[in-house]
Amino acid sequence: MRDFLRSEIVLPMQMSHRGIGGGGRWIDPRMIDLVLYKTYADLRAEAAKTYVNYLWWVLDPILSMLVFYVVFGFIFHRGGEGYVPFLLTGLVAWTWYNQTLSHAGSTILNGKGLINQVYVPKLVFPLVTFLTDLTKFAVVLCVLLLFLLISGYSPSASWLALPLVLLTQLLLCMALGLVLAAIVPYLPDLKLLVGHLLHLQFFLSGVFYSANDIPEPYRFWFFLNPMASLIHDYHVILLKGGWPHWGRLTVIALLSLLVLTLATILIQRLDQVYPRLVRQA
């Protein structure tokens, strides 16, 4: 009997199964179920809180665009031919980035009740937020494209590059979002800082002015901001029928992928540490 006990193969901690996922396994079908259904539930729940429900997904960005249009079109007289489509294109892309990063930081913190009751892979929380924000963005993007078509912009061959730019932005959002989700439970102060940094980045990203207005010597520095580069690409593709800057696009995609991988590993490593952290917070 003793020998039997001793010959028992002892699996390392990471191999132990628990609830959903189980430390070592990266893609668990139950985790996919959870991310998809929680996204669906969050979207439903959010819509149920208001009277006009899903209409807010469109209404909200339109109202914020209106504010910018009034400020920059009327007050600063930046208007002129094609200014509205220009402004809207940049704003739609920026809003997606802004929303994702503002939400990402508190995702794991907000799950504190849940992660102390059951084992949940912590990656689920930021992933759900990415998906809800992506869904809302998809609706707004459709409205934007419709608006452009109505305003007389016709699709050109370069529109084929749009999915690549969108994918790159998704990678960028996820990479930075996961970094925030991983660090904010340790450093809640960061969340307050992020709001201000995003504000600063907005003014540096060429939403209400064109990248072409930047003097040549400063262009290089201007485009070090990935959002400036991506928004410029959107402008070129959608409004001018040109192709994106492939070099910058590749660099942003690869760097995002690298950061994304590192942040994922970090969150997986700290999987059983977060429940303790957020409990004290």
Added chain:
Amino acid sequence: MNADRMQPLLSLDQVGLAFRSGGLSLRPQPPFWVLKDVSFTLHHGETLGVIGRNAAGKSTLMRLLAGIIKHDRGNFVNHGYTAALLSLQTGFVPYLTGRQNAILSGILLGLRRREVEAQMQAIIEFSELGDFIDAPLSTYSSGMRARLGFAVAYQVEPDILLIDEMLGVGDESFRTKSTEAMHARIRSDKTIVLVSHNAGTIRELCDRAVWIEEGVTRAVGPVDEVTATYRDELARRRKQTRSVRSR
């Protein structure tokens, strides 16, 4: 005794777990050891009772066994089994319907979506909710929520079921029904860890027991022996405080 029964599912050897105050502080607080020295083995098919007074570290121990948190010292080995804490109304959202909440909660507790959907009829029947299942949770009474929560949690069958003080819920009649269901499951061949500060409950339902006091295992063994020692200790302490007071 057959070999199957002796097969260890979880092994703990001098396990310790500490909480530290978070954030950057000028004067770091020393860690607080909730569990200091916990050792026992959980075997296949047994019902193990964990007994101890409040703040003995029982709930922390359960969260460790469920894989929610990790220990800081000693050895804890899960020999490859699923372990889950029986938790009710997990992830319930007031704006969703009972059905949607049941699916979400079921997935969180470890089921696949289609598994919950396949068991939906059983959930509706057990919870006695009927057509209310498609009404938003915000319209439910607390009794209805408790019934739905229990019915969902009851569908989840991990290899090791961890139960923390919770046996029956809801109003009078549902409490009887859910307690009976729980007792039936505990008496079955399932492997269960049951936490209680009530020695009577432990003695009634468990084969073996572990007594934990201030994060240290004081006794492990047959349920009658352990509960008797625990009871003696409680009586001794009560006498002690009484004599201190009378002094």
